[in-house]
Amino acid sequence: MSFTRPFPRPLLTAALGALAMGLMAPAFAAKKEVTDIEGRKVTIASPAKRVLLGFYYEDYMAIGTEKAFDRVVGLSREGWEGWRPASWALFTAHRPSLKKLPDVGDVETQSFSVDKVLALRPDVIVLARWQYRSLGADADRLQQAGIPIVVVDYNEETVASHVASTLLIGEVTGQQKRARKIADEYRSAVEAVQARIEQAGLPKPKVYAEFGNKGPSEYSFAYGRSQWGALIDLAGGDNIAAPYVQYWGPMNPEQIIAAKPEVILITGTESSKVPTAMRMGIDVSREDALKRLESFAQRPGWSSLPAVRSKRIHGAYQGASRSVADYASVQYIAKAAYPSLFQDIDPQASYLGFYKRWLPVVPRGTFYVEPETGH
Structure with a gap:
């Protein structure tokens, strides 16, 4: 004959209490x-x-x-x-x-x-x-x-x-360990760009960046201390908007012409709400991006700008900013500003490489473009 001995109530209560504390401990x-x-x-x-x-x-x-x-x-x-x-x-x-x-x-x-x-x-x-x-x-x-x-x-x-x-x-x-790896990847990429520029000791080129969402007929946001303006700083450029724009806002066209930028960056998204807007990004063809970029170069007064005369007017994806992946944009601006220093760097490959390493999807499209080489 078999039987089960009752568990003493005080011990049972203590055991349940300990179990509850054990279950709750990880959350605490x-x-x-x-x-x-x-x-x-x-x-x-x-x-x-x-x-x-x-x-x-x-x-x-x-x-x-x-x-x-x-x-x-x-x-x-x-x-x-x-x-x-x-x-x-x-x-x-x-x-x-x-x-x-x-x-x-x-x-x-x-x-x-x-x-x-x-x-x-x-x-x-x-x-x-x-x-x-x-x-x-x-x-x-x-x-x-x-x-x-x-x-x-x-x-x-x-x-x-x-x-x-x-x-x-x-x-x-x-995901603390993963976060540290991604943060270290970002820091290393930016510091590598800055180390090359510092070692070369070249003068800072004047750079102008504008969100091309309104098309060439209307001037949209330039960037002062944030977003593309700050990326220009990281990439060793002299941001011509800094004296006139605190964070973001349009510059007077005459100020742009007077500043004589040596490099121009027009950013865009995939949006087609404004038919003449700069288009960059997912599923945007290189040919379309180049055609739209050229229309900005035709703005009144821009033919005299050093950047336009030397075909150093570039396009970039607006989405490739304000992100931990935007070290690729630092590389791109640095390459535009100091082409002889960064011939071995492919910023678009860097941008897509981030997706391949850290995200479940990889976009196709045009994320950086300039007229001379088409990439």
Whole structure:
């Protein structure tokens, strides 16, 4: 005859308590204090289980791996689907579940909904610095609801902010080692460019960069201390917009002509909303990009510019900026500014190489182009 001896109640209670503590310990141990790009100390779970993602979608996937999106519960979709529809189409073709993620609205168009965010119950919100600062009191409301906000920034285009933002995303996704590798890759690539330029000791060429989204008939954004302006600084150029534009905004055409840039960079996206806009990026042909670039060279007064006379007017993909992959753009600007120093560098191969190493899809298209060589 067999029987089971009852487990003494005090021991059973203690055992269950210990088991519960053991089960809870990893979650408790994963709580971590990080310092975000705004210098704010934020306590998060690493990896976070429910993430609301505001911007830098491809960077988040590259650093956190595709599986990191299993824990994304919502997006501010306009910055991806609206601003870069070809990229959105590429990634959603590979991962259709992205389309099912709830959209919480866009900060720039003032459609961002705090109520939608709260309904998704995220345990952390990852925002770009420009989003966080624009939200103001709404950001305070989210934090008062007990939801930590981690602020990152690739728009500033400094090595320090790129590295710090990459490591922060690594903490949110629990991919610290991968984040460190990507950050080190970025830092090494930029420092290699700068070392060559410093060793050569050549004078800085004057560079002008403009977002060509309005076409040649209307001057669009030039860049001062952020985005392409900051990339020009990293690549050893003398940014002619710096005295006139703080972050981004149009320059007076007469100022451009008076500055006599030696290198011109016109950036574009895949958008065809403006028929004459500069087009660059996914599924854009080299021939189309070159044709549109030439139309900018025909602007009134530009025939006298050193950059136009010497055919040093270049095209670049707007999406190849404000990203941890944009060391390829640093290489491209440096090659445009100092062609004799970087003949062995292929920036487009560098850009696509980032996708091959860190992302599940690789785009096809034209990401950098210039008239003389067509690549």
